Amino acid sequence: SAAGVLVCLLEYPRSKRTKGSTMERCGQKYLTAVVKLFGPLTRNYYIRAVLHAALAVPAGFLLSTILGTVCLGIASGIYLLAAVRGEEWRPIEQKPRERPQVGGTIKQPPSNPPPRPPPDARKKQPEVGG
DSSP: OOHHHHHHHSSSSSSSSSSSOOOOOHHHHHHHHHHHHHTHHHHBBHHHHHHHHHHHHTTTTTTGHHHHHHHHHHHHHHHHHHHHHHOOOOOOOOOOOOOOOOOHHOOOOSSOOOOOHHHHSSSSOOOOOO
């Protein structure tokens, strides 16, 4: 039971992707602070792989927890593969939003005038039902 809570707390905060953007989970910023607090113990995927494997061993002795053992074993293998590839957990940091400057977004003013209707279509239409 305590091992399940530990795994949930460790797994809930998403890691920042190398490319693209990552959506933060609801309430993740609080658990991210906890995971960051432990530093390399929670950031390093080798340590996570060993932790998941160690948690899978005692669960493997009971038939009722064999599915959890398989899941922890698979997670351990995935973390080991990610660690070999040089990945690690990185927190999603919120950047302060920069306000776009109005002058900076317009690169060059238009060189042609806006399109206008032909002169006969520009004549004022008589009002109906006055």
